[in-house]
Amino acid sequence: MKLPPLSLYVHVPWCVQKCPYCDFNSHGQKGDIPEKEYVQHLIDDLKTDLHLVQGRKIHSIFIGGGTPSLLTGNAYVSLLNAVDSLIGLADNCEITLEANPGTVETGRFKEYVAAGINRISIGVQSMQNDKLKALGRIHGADEAVYAAQQAHEAGLNSFNLDLMHGLPGQSLDDALSDLKKVIALNPPHISWYQLTIEANTQFASKPPTLPPDDTLWDIQEQGQALLADAGYQQYEISGYAKPGYQCQHNLNYWRFGDYLGIGCGAHGKVTDTASGEITRTMKVKHPRGYMDLAKPYLFKQWTVEKDDLPFEYFMNRFRLFEACPKSDLHALTNLSLQNQSQALNKAINKGLLIDMDNYWQVSQKGHRFLNDLLELFV
16 A cells, blocks of 8 residues: 555634534633643644654644634744654645634734744635624624735735635625635635535524525536636635645545544544554544543544445545546555446446546536435445
């Protein structure tokens, strides 16, 4: 088996308030965040995972949440110095931090650059104040514009604006207006995706009225045309980037790379070339339990069963618009190409997948009906 690149995911669990659509592991801020204590726990957590590194350096880092921009630049100086000391950062390591457009967080962008962060992902979600209010967001559209301006001026290598569509009460014109406003801010990367109602969220218990399917399809089709005309290339289901600005951390996920996960509820995935096994890890979810010195950081660890590997591999790999090398299937999973031939041939015959000698290419139909494609590998 090939040992893939290694990334690091860091989870910061606190938010000012929980959004009604959010199913991530986040907790409303009550009082001061125990910043120094939590960073030390992150470092100690990383130390417990060092045996999983297997001689690699860190290829990319993504600091997600929650709202990581509630922590100061000094917190990330300590954390990133420790990561570099304990493992080492690869040349041109991409280091992304999620941020909200609020004034406090935006004012820290230059601090974050000084700490070593070179990419910011800003949760805009909408450019209309009534839609932001319905989503439970605490910023306004003007703050989103200001955040993008500050990102341009901060000296970052890149930044992303997150934008949702298919919002409660949203028309086609509303959605396209949002997208045009975000494009006008000229971010190197845009994450543009449809709102979905997830279990265990406020929206799940009291579902809002979402646009009908016909409107959703028109939004998707016309929005993709707007992005393409503006020079954004779609490289995965919800990722659009100017040339050279694809998110390297997300690419490592989708290419079935390895990643360590530290922090509350963080997930990891690592390959053992000696045994051929792929192991997944999950850390303790609640901050109180995670920072309890009497308890381990690791909540659960399991080996991915061989029968589950085809779905796990293709679920990630077929999100991408780039062609998939056939050789990677065996190299990254130890699976036989021959054993997957029946499902692959079905996908090809259904027009969901294109056979290109040494590669597979998901067709336009395959991306539109991705769930139908993936179900063939269950």
